[in-house]
Amino acid sequence: MASDQGARVTAAVLIIGDEILSGRTQDTNLRDIARYLGVHGVDVAEVRIVPDVIDEIATALNHLRGRYDYVVTTGGIGPTHDDITADAVAFAFGVELYEHPDILKMMQAKYELTPARRRMARIPTGGGLVQNPVNGPPGFTIGNVFVLAGVPQIMRGMLEDVGHRLKGGAVTVSRTVRVLGSGEGVIAAPLEAVAKAHPGMSLGSYPFFSPESFGSNLVLRGRDPDEVEATVGELIAALQAAGIANVAEVEG
Known part of the structure; x- marks a missing residue:
């Protein structure tokens, strides 16, 4: 596991669910995960979306966990028959x-323990x-993998228990x-x-257009930080030398 503060520490995000692939549900978790990990010095380097198929989830997970320092999965840990992420992991x-036992105890205090609800108490041995x-x-969590819910509000709450476990760069x-x-x-040239x-x-260049103006961020x-600071100045000077007058650093 990478832990050198000067090194790049990487993560992959594995988004699980037929509803994402079909377009019925729009994923917003990737944005929140990338921002959260970035604050902890971990770069999201790859993202995959896979269907609710055990073999496909497991194949993707094994590739990603061997290639990156961390993997974060979202989706598929609910009580229904198609929630198979735990099985796949x-x-x-x-x-x-x-x-x-801790999950069972927590659920017993709140609900009747139906077979469907008991599915949510299952985790892999060693996790x-x-x-x-x-x-x-x-x-x-097991190994370098964190398995989180797909519901955005719940996923964001779970992320708060992930950050302190990361060895970021x-x-x-x-x-x-x-x-x-x-x-x-x-x-382009400057x-x-x-x-x-x-x-x-x-x-990177990210163009924008509106009825009032156009340009690029x-x-x-x-x-x-010192190199970034110096490079901002170099870039502004290079753009101005190329005849581009309306250029300035902005927030964000």
Whole structure:
């Protein structure tokens, strides 16, 4: 597990559910996970969406957990027949599921323990709990994998029990330079020149259009705050030297 504060620490997000793939439900969890992990010095490097099929979930999970420092999954830990994430994670790790006594005790205090509800008490052997401060049973963790709910409000609550377990790297610093009234064709050359001079940083152009104006937000991201600061100045100077006058750093 990576823990060097100067190194890049990475994560993958595995979004599970037929409803996401069909378009019936719009995923918002990725945004919240990426922002949360970024604050802890962990970069989301890959995202996959898989259907409610055990083999496909397990295959994707085994690939991702071997490639990245962490994997966060969302979805498929409810009480219905298609909530098979726990089964798939256990299959991926080659272990059995068992009913966690703490989950059973918590649910007994609130509900009648129907067979459907007991499904939510199952976690893989060797796993631990991810607390749920919002509603319902907890998620779980095993190895470098965190298994969270798909409901956004519940997922965000579970994330709060993930951060303290992460061995993050240097936090990425992000700055934005906005160019008004010039298209990407004009911006491209000076942006590329500055990007090549700083290969350890990420420089991207994100155009915008409205009835009143157009332009691009140029986003600079890096782990060395001093280099990011200096590069903002270099980029503004390069753009101005190319004849682009309406350029300035903005918040966000």
